[in-house]
Amino acid sequence: MQTIRPEIEEFELSGIGKVAAGALDDPDVIPLWFGESDLPTPKFIRDAAVQALDEGKTFYSYARGTMPLRAALKAYLDRLYGIDLDPDRVTVPGSSMLGVMIAGECLVGPGDEVILVSPYWPNVRQVVRIMGGVPVDVRLDEGNDRWRLDFDRLEAALTPRTKAVYVNSPSNPTGWIMTADEQRRLLGLCRERGLGLIADEVYHRNVFAGRDPAPSFLEIAGPDEPVFVVNGFSKGWAMTGWRLGWVVAPARLVEPMEVLSQVNSTGANVFTQYGGVAALEGGEDFVRSFTARCRANRDLVMETLGRHPRVRLTAPEGAFYAFPRIEGMTDSLAFCRRALKEAKVGLAAGYTFGDGNESHVRLCFAIATERLKVALDRLLPLIDGAV
Template sequence: MADSNLTIDNFLSKRVLNLEESPTFALEKKADEIDLQLKKEGSFVIRFGIGQPDFDTPSNIKDAAKKAIDENKTRYTASTGIKELKLAIMEKFYKDNNIKYGIENIFAGNGAKQVLDVIIRTFINSGDIVLIPKPYWVSYTQQVILSEGKPVEVEFNEDLKINIENLNKLVKENAGRIKLLIINSPNNPTGAVYSKKELEDIGEICLENNIFIISDEVYENFIYGDAQHYSIASLSEELKDLTITVNAVSKTYAMTGWRIGYCAADKEIIKQMAKIQDQSASNPCTPAQWAALEALKGNQDSVERMRIEYEKRKDYIYKRLNGIKGIKCSLPEGAFYVFPDISALFSSRVKNAFEFAGELLEKAKVAVVPGRAFGDDNFIRISYAATMDKIKEGMDRLEKFCKEL
C-alpha cells in the first residue's frame, strides 16, 4: 500500500470488523491441527464441538437430488423457492405444528442460518434492539450486529430457560426500541424445551409490547422423555401474526451441507424478505430444494431412528457427567447437546470455561465449546452427535482430566 500507515482494515466495514469469528469453527481448526499430530501416534481427538448429525442423509433424499440433476432441474428458481417445496412446507406446518399458512406465507432459503439473516435484515434499522435469551445460539447476536442492530441478552433461570422477570424489566427499560425476540426451543446449547405455558407467558409479553417473535425450531424432532414441542405461532391467531417460525431440513434429516431452511410469516414480511433474497443469494440451491421436498414428503422412519439413538446417548452422557465431581448437568429434553455447569472446577489454573476447553483439548484431546460463545462462561457445550464409542471414550478422558485438575 502506497501509504504505509494504512492497512486492509482501514478499508473494511466496521460491521464486518466487529463480527466475531465462529467459535465452533475456530475450535474445530485447532482440533484438526492436534488430530493431524495424533494420527501419527495412532490416536485422535474426540470431537464434541460441532453441532451436526453424525448420520448420513437418508438414501431416498440423495436419490431425489440425483434425479433432479439428471432431469436438469439445475436452473434458477423463484427467490423464495419452488412451488412444490413451498406447498410441502405449508403442509408440514399444518400437520406437525398445527399452524395454517398459505403458500404466500412461505420462504425457503439456504439453511435456517441464512433465513434468519434475511429475517433480521428485513426488520432491523441501525440501533434497533433484538432480545436474545441466554444461553443462545451464537449466530443470533452476530447477525443482529451485522445488521447494525443491538442484541440485548435476557437472563436465564436455574433450569436454563428464560427469566421472565428479567424479560419484563428489559421490555420496560427499552420500550419502543425493541423489534424482535428470538426464542429457540428445543434449545442449542442447553437442550431445554419450552412448555406451552412458558411459551404463552413469553407470547403475552410480546403481544402487549408489539414485539415480533422469531421462533427457531430446527431441533423440533429431537425431543425426549415426556417433553413435547410446541410452536408459539400455534397458540393463538394473534401470536401467529407476530411470529416468524423458522425451521430447516438440516438437523431433522441429517442434511446440514445441503443448505435448505425455511420460514413462515405474514405475507408482507415474506414479500420484503424475497427482495433481499433476489438481490443476494437469488434462490436456494435448486437440486437441494428437490432433495428437501423428498425429505418432507417421503418416508419419515429415519427421523425416529435418529431420535432414538440420540436419546440413548443423551441418557448415557447425562449420567456420566453428573457422576464427575465438580460437574452439574441439567437434564436436556431435546436437541443433541448438553450444557453442564463446570464452574465448581475453576481454580487459579483454569479460571473459566474458555481456559477449561483449551486445556481439555490440549491435554485430554477432547473438543468441547466454551460457554462464552453462548453467553455464559461457567458452562461448556457438548454435542452428542457422535457415536456411542466416541462418547464413552470422551467421557472417560473428561473424567480423568477433571480428577487431575
C-alpha cells in the first residue's frame, strides 16, 4: 500500500546539496556552491535584532508580520519603485523560500502545469511537485550578450492545464535581468490566458547593469491580479541565515494569506523582523558596497573563466552567480565532485537548474575577491582538461 505520496518519496537532494553533502565543514574548501557571500550581516542590523531580544520581543506576533516591519516594507517599496502599495498586501511568513511555497499553495493544484522559466533555482520545481503540479521548463536562450526569453516558445508550452508561470529576475543561476518590456509582455500573456504569476525578485538589489532596483512586477501589476511578488532580506543585506522574506499578494487575499502564514510558520521569527526594519531604513550604503564587490568579482570571473577557450559564459547582469557552459563536459555532477576533491572548490552542478544544463556549473562569486581568485586558479586546470 502506498501511504507516503510517491512524489515525496522520490525527492532527492538538489545538485547543490549532493555535492556539498559531507564537505560543508572542510576548512580547505572554497565554497562557491551556495547563494551567499562570506560577509556577516552588517552590525547595525544585528544590533537591532539583539536590542529587540533584550527588550523581550520574544512573543507571538501578527502571523503576517509585525506592524513596524510591514510599515517599513511599504515605505521601502514605495520609495524604491515610486508606487503606493497597500500595506495589507504584504505578508512576512518567514523566508522567501516559504514565500514561494505559499504562492505555490495559492496557485497550484493537482495536475496543474506550471511554466518555470529556466534555468531556475531548483527548489521551485519541488514546490510545484509538492502541490501535485507538473513543472514545465521553458529555457531562456543564451545569446552572445544576454539571455533572452523566447515568448513564442513560452506560448507554445501553454496548454489548457497551464495554471501559472514562475519567473525569477535577476536570475539565479544565469544573472539575466528581465527588462520592463519583457515583464509587460509576460504579464500581458498571463492576463490573456488567465494565468497566475510568481515573480521571484529576491535579487532585486543585486544589479550590475541597468537600474537598481531591477524592474519589478510591482510597478506594473494591478492590486488584485493573481500575481505574487516574492522578495527577502537574504541576498541584498547578507542575511541568509535570518530566514526573513516577504510576499506581496493580491489585495483580496489578506485573510487567506494570514491563514497560510499561520499554518506554515505562524509568521517570521519576531526579533529578526526588527533587524529587517534596520536593513530597510539604513541599509543603502551596504547594498551599494556589496554590489560594487560583486560587480568587481563578476568582472574577474569574466576575464578569467569567460575568456577560457572551453567556456561559454554570458556576462551576468545581476544576482551573483556565473553559469558557464564547459565544452566537452557532459556530467555536471561528476565534474563538481572532481572540483571538490581535486581543486577543493565547491560548485553547484548544472543539471539541477532544469533540463539542458548538463554541461554547465554554477558558481557564486559573492565571496572576497582574493579568495575568489584562488578558487578560479584552482579550477582552471580542471576546465582545461574537462571531460
